[in-house]
Amino acid sequence: MSPGPARAALTEFVLKVHSRCDLACDHCYVYEHADQSWRRRPARMTPEVLRAAAGRIAEHAAAHHLPRVSVILHGGEPLLLGPERLRRVLADLRAAVAPVTDLRIGMQTNGVLLSERFCDLLAEYDVAVGVSLDGDRAANDRHRRFRNGASSHDQVLRALALLRRPAYRRLWSGLLCTVDVRNDPLAVYESLLAEGPPRIDFLLPHATWDSPPPRPGGGAAYADWLRAVYDRWRADGRPVPVRLFDSLRSTAGGGPSGTEWLGLDPVDLAVIETDGEWEQADSLKTTYDGAPATGMTVFSHSADDVAGSPELARRRTGRAGLSDECRRCPVVAQCGGGLFAHRYGDGHFDRPSVYCVDLKELIVHVNENPPASTPAPLAADPADDLIDRLAASTGDRSAVRRLVEAQTAIVRALLGAVAAGLPGPGPGADGWAALTDLDRHAPESVARVTAHPYVRAWAVECLAGAGTGARYGADYLAAIAAAVARDAGIPLRLAVPVRAGRLHLPTVGTVLLPEAGDGAAEVHVGPASLRVTAGAVTVRVDAAGDEPRWQPTRALVADDVTVLLEDGDPHRDCHRLPAAGRLDDATAAHWATTFGAAWTIVRDETPGHAEELRAGLRALVPLRRSGAGVSEASTARQAFGGVAATETDAGSLAVLLVHEFQHSKMNALLDLYDLVDGTRPAGITVGWRPDPRPPEAVLQGIYAHAAVADIWRVRADRQVDGAQAVYRRYRDWTAEAIGALERADALTPVGSRLLRQVAHAVAGWPS
CATH class of the missing domain: 3.20.20.70 (Aldolase class I)
Known part of the structure; x- marks a missing residue:
């Protein structure tokens, strides 16, 4: 399709x-x-x-x-x-x-x-x-x-x-x-x-x-x-x-x-x-x-x-x-x-x-x-306030909320586009009808489930006929509807797709049904119950969660934030690095401990970014280690609010969360505005990569590295060992890349405004 x-x-x-x-x-x-x-x-x-x-x-x-x-x-x-x-x-x-x-x-x-x-x-x-x-x-x-x-x-x-x-x-x-x-x-x-x-x-x-x-x-x-x-x-x-x-x-x-x-x-x-x-x-x-x-x-x-x-x-x-x-x-x-x-x-x-x-x-x-190559400051624009807020080195929760609102509209449009291509009656059509009805009676639940980053990832792939989105197809609308009904506590009965013996309800969890292969199962949502039936097999999910076929989506909970530990969604493997499989309980508990400590660090060092993460971060995906032994992380263009990372210590995870969420914000901004002038391609050399990079990648890197530099600036002020050298490296990378991108004249007026605002913040930092 x-x-x-x-x-x-x-x-x-x-x-x-x-x-x-x-x-x-x-x-x-x-x-x-x-x-x-x-x-x-x-x-x-x-x-x-x-x-x-x-x-x-x-x-x-x-x-x-x-x-x-x-x-x-x-x-x-x-x-x-x-x-x-x-x-x-x-x-x-x-x-x-x-x-x-x-x-x-x-x-x-x-x-x-x-x-x-x-x-x-x-x-x-x-x-x-x-x-x-x-x-x-x-x-x-x-x-x-x-x-x-x-x-x-x-x-x-x-x-x-x-x-x-x-x-x-x-x-x-x-x-x-x-x-x-x-x-x-x-x-x-x-x-x-x-x-x-x-x-x-x-x-x-x-x-x-x-x-x-x-x-x-x-x-x-x-x-x-x-x-x-x-x-x-x-x-x-x-x-x-x-x-x-x-x-x-x-x-x-x-x-x-x-x-x-x-x-x-x-x-x-x-x-x-x-x-x-x-x-x-x-x-x-x-x-x-x-x-x-x-x-x-x-x-x-x-x-x-x-x-x-x-x-x-x-x-x-x-x-x-x-x-x-x-x-x-x-x-x-x-x-x-x-x-x-x-x-x-x-x-x-x-x-x-x-x-x-x-x-x-x-x-x-x-x-x-x-x-001339460098435009003057833009006059008043509906984008100006958002751009200025997103460029603030201190972070801005209200700006992220505006991005979240825009993403909500985009995902709704994508779901509608998937539904418009339905070939006829079937689980997908039934799921769409149920989702439309649920939107009238429980819009908050619809918003919560469809805000999950990997709902959009599925929809984009489904429309493109690629990846797991194509494998699940439009019938996955039924899985989304069942997840919404579960969140709202509204009774619902639907046929939901099973792929490779797994039935997944986004944000809820996975039922293991090897007998069903690539078929379907009936999901019955009650006011406080969930029952899944495939042939002679029935799986009942209750509050105790002791059903061996049931793998609930676990959550990472800190003092004032809850993020899904996403190790089961079939569409989460859309990052540039491979996703880990289902975590055992001990590893999941370790993630929870590390996340709680990392969150405390983020809130202490960069409270503005903590507010942004609270408003927009939805899921953390564990990644498989590459074997290099270093912490790695990633975001995906079509999964706003999702961050993927390898298991690491709390201090490193704090930096990774802020760094990758900067990329997520930039991806959402690119959904709203053209930041790069596509008529002026250019390969730009930057300090953090040996190969010349396209302008959009450079702008992404500047935006993310400026936030990392700011974290290490705070740590240097607190005289953390080695922090001064790391701060200077990230600050210099960012400043040099800003100059190179300005000389390339490869940005639109909106993109130029964002770059100027970041440059202004970086110029005010100590050398």
Whole structure:
């Protein structure tokens, strides 16, 4: 089974939840251009249309095994729905789509109606909010006014002030600015930057060859305007991501553009209007009346039908779908012919963009004037607070909790993706149905069991058709459901897979059933009992735990923390070092003693990291010794919260726990943000490895070794024998690697911020 989407899959859906607007912007493509279909449509999307639309999205995500889809609430102005109707929209979307895939909801708004009540609702459903603002008051008022001519500028600034509050900052996705060459480009840039946005999007005003854009002064006026902004942004050290410029940098290196405005990325977007009609991108409304129409509705046609339509098919043909002039152009890989709608004229789209001269000049200028290697500090970003907290050498429990929350959503999406690929009735389908029901009645138990690191490890391998995940397959959903029922004390009867004579319930334990081989057994969970039956064999598990076929998952308990000693989960062997087998009681007791002593050391030496471990560490996996006689440890990319280590002394285990959990945190951060610029591969030499390392591995090493250096710094201050030399070695390794990674210019702005914050902490340590 492949977890990736098919080529023709749609991954972004724009829902026109309200088709009217409280502003009367004269550059609006919905109301002011050729297509006037809004006049015949209802003002609001009805619940019936919404449910049908959500069902089509879920159906499409399941059919294509999509790991995630984006739904953008749009209009008109979506906030005209009001808080209660908006809540119903968000709830219905989540209910239909979230069980199938990772649902990411966004909204594009003019901001006029944004309030604390709306923000609280958007925060509850984790909705990313983009706001339209064309610059300072003079620039914004040129187009973005109320119908009576009054300015909207103050209301938008009030909305942005709300989004900058700590409680809502993570919601803000950026500012969208439509270029007007009559406005001063630097004044516009400075006014947008002053609002502290996480990102800025500069859009060319919609135009075609039949209705060309105004060009006061003639020539490449739009290139001149954007070039002025680019040069200032470059001189400022890239203080905020600008999608247009970042897209040109990416495509220059052969990477994706991330936008339909540039490049040759295939189109994966469709629009659903308030009446349920499927449409193509809104930008086509600028070309001719009826241009976006597909003749399909959510009631009569699936998303597959839309994705396979001739209209969308042409826009997935890449370079072959461009005009002859475009195909011959030396910058076509970056430009991609420009926005499809902007190629329209004389009844067809077989032309270059009406902004061809501007795009070409801007691309050449950006290519000839790349940004400086080291960006300046980022402006306010939803990532900033999390990055700064995670970079703190003292540790930060709240940041780890945010990572845990993100991991919860990722695992739920993975489980939904596994369930979407179920071939039909069977243990997997029964397990998914039971898990869905348990989520309604015992969500805390579902969260506890699915937070186990090796549930995610299984799901990823299952979707990839590899390893033990493939061996257990989707039927393992039944094992997860049984474990949840056991945790919640809710009666349940399910057929659960047995592999190599072992039936495993994650976080609970393993039943030995050699008679069952690679079959199944019936698990009966009672309010305070667990019974497993395979043929003539019945295993009853009770509180005494004296059943010889039963191997419970044991726990390591210290004063204020409990971590599973995971020596039975079949998916735990995903680390770079081999996992040990089932421990005997004496060895398990020794692990418990060592862990308790190590925990006391961590809490004493680095209390902040102890708080982080308490929030995020779920399992400790014993490893087999390699024979080298040294302590070894590992984390796995797909097992957040799991640390694997060889048996060692308490002082070494304390360091290993902090060191490896740094890697686990970094892995979770990589699930949320691109930290490394994949277009700039580099081999970097570091002190702790003889071979050149890729940038991501270097960043991982810096993050982990900085924490280790900090531990040995504390020990050196306490005059522990040999600690000063170890501290200096780790500090020097870290500082030298930071310099090498900075020189490589291989990080994204978010990754650069993390590196700068770690570098700042290291620079403050004694030499």
